[in-house]
Amino acid sequence: MYAQGGTTKGKVAKTPNETLKGQGVAVEGDTLTIKGAPVRLMGIDAPDVGQKCRNRYGHELDCFRIATAVLASLIKDQEVTCTIAERDRNGQQLGECRVLGVDLGAAMVARGWAFAYRSLSPAYTSSEAFAQSRRLGLWAGQVEKPWQWRSRQQREQAR
Numbered sequence: 001m002y003a004q005g006g007t008t009k010g011k012v013a014k015t016p017n018e019t020l021k022g023q024g025v026a027v028e029g030d031t032l033t034i035k036g037a038p039v040r041l042m043g044i045d046a047p048d049v050g051q052k053c054r055n056r057y058g059h060e061l062d063c064f065r066i067a068t069a070v071l072a073s074l075i076k077d078q079e080v081t082c083t084i085a086e087r088d089r090n091g092q093q094l095g096e097c098r099v100l101g102v103d104l105g106a107a108m109v110a111r112g113w114a115f116a117y118r119s120l121s122p123a124y125t126s127s128e129a130f131a132q133s134r135r136l137g138l139w140a141g142q143v144e145k146p147w148q149w150r151s152r153q154q155r156e157q158a159r
Contacts, residue, residue: 017083024080024097029067029114032080032097032104039082041105042094043121045146046071046114053143056135063143067113070137074107075099094120112137115145 022034029046032039046067047053053063082097097104108114109124112131115138116124132139144152 017085020082020084020095021079023077024075024082024099026068026072026075029064029071029108030105031092032071032075032082034080034082037093039084039093039095039097040088041108041114042085042096043117043123044105044109044114045117046108047138047143048146048150051144051146051149053138053141055141058141061141063113063138067108067138070111070113071104071108074102074104080104110136112139117147 020034020037020039024032024034026032027038028048030041030044032041047063049064051064052060055061076099078099080097080099082093082095084093084095086094088094105114106124106127109116109127110130112135116122116128118125131137
C-alpha cells in the first residue's frame with residue numbers, strides 16, 4: 001500500500017509512522033507540502049477550491065482562501081514535522097503535522113477553519129465543539145461542510 005521510493009514531486013513516506021520534516025507550505029486548509037511532498041492533515045476537512053461561505057452578516061467569503069491563509073499563518077516559516085499514518089483512497093499521504101509542538105489539525109479545527117472528519121478520526125471532536133460554541137471561523141456564519149459541498153458539486157456536474 002505504501003510507495004517504496006520517491007516521486008518527482010518529493011519524498012513519499014515508505015511506511016506508516018515515517019516522519020517527514022522540513023519547511024512546510026500550505027496549499028489548502030487541510031493540506032501542506034514538505035519538500036514538495038503533499039501531506040493531508042489526518043482527521044480534518046477544510047473548504048475546497050471554489051467553496052464559498054457567509055459571515056455572520058451574510059457577506060460571501062472565499063472560505064477556501066481564508067482557511068489556506070490560516071494554515072499558512074500557523075506554519076509561518078517554522079519547520080513542520082509530519083508523522084505519516086496512512087494513505088487516503090487517492091494515494092495521498094495522511095498524517096499528523098506539528099509546528100513547535102502544536103498539532104496543526106487541532107489548531108485549524110479549534111480556530112473554526114476546518115471540520116473534524118469523524119469518519120477518519122474522532123481526535124478533533126472536542127476542538128470542533130470549542131470552535132462551534134464560540135462561533136469561531138466557519139462557525140460564525142453559514143457554511144456547507146466540505147464533504148457535503150463536494151457531494152453536491154458531483155451531483156450538479158452529473159446533470
